[in-house]
Amino acid sequence: MDAPEIKQIICIKWGTKFGPEYVNRLLGMIRRNITPPFRLFCFTDDATGLHPDIAVRPLPVFDYQAPVNTRGKWPKSRLWGDLGDVTGVVLFLDLDVIITGNLDPFFTFGDPDDTILGRNPNTPLEKLGQTSVYRMRVGKLAPLQGLFRADPQGVADKYKYEQRFVTRNAPGGVKFWPRGWLAHFRMHSVPTFPMNYLREPKVPKDSRIVIFAGNLNPPDAIAGRWHEDDVHRPPLDHLREAFSGKRRESLSRHLRHYLLPATWVKDLWRE
DSSP states (O other): OOSSSEEEEEEESSSSSHHHHHHHHHHHHHHSSSSSOEEEEESSSTTTTTOTTTEEOOOOOOOOOOOSOOSSOOOGGGGGGTTTTSSSSEEEEOOEEEOOOGGGGGSSOOOOOOEEEEEEOOTTTSSSSSEEEEETTTTTHHHHHHHHOOOOOHHHHSSSSSHHHHHHSSOOEEEEOTTSEEEIIIIIIIIOTTTGTTTTOOOOOOOSEOOOOTTOOOHHHHHHSSSTTTOOOHHHHHHHHTTTOOOOOOEEEHHSSSSOOOOOHHSSOOO
């Protein structure tokens, strides 16, 4: 498909988990990796501290009771329907992604009416999409809101994660980005044991965007910790802990769940 006249990128920020610096740094990374013109729209309940070049829009109203017994970022469902003055084809980005390559192909791949997701690397035997980076025509996923509104907790119980719900129910089905465009930080950047104790994470080769699923986000990668509640320890200290009985998980997981500070994340994750 031909590139749109203006490349539209959307993100969503609600609650307090992600501060304005995430959106501002996302803008900076986009600017360094795209051919203008483009516009970044942030749908949020709090625009405090956002860069003036970010187009702020209120969170779309969606009258439903959010699931409380199931994991998944179900508030992202607000973006499936009407987005006010934001129309046409949009590229959605999670706030905690790191852009490592040119974004232009995300706007020319496939047909403008395609709903395009990443392939979830955690489920190689399941044709499952990943919604950290996806493209859609605004309003095309609106029927999913009706299905979800009818029984939010039931839908969440059945599908577990919103990305599985989208993959299975998107009108016309979904397509996937070419292999390699998206990389998973833990799976594709952190060296496998025992090299994770000797080499720091590297930028995945040929990637355009690196996603951070789970509880490990860019600040954790920069600090060299597997979880925001962890404290980085030198490799030998972490190894001693593995055999001391003080570890919080199995030996194999403890050994795998270690990383050195990721210099490349610090270098790229900036305004």
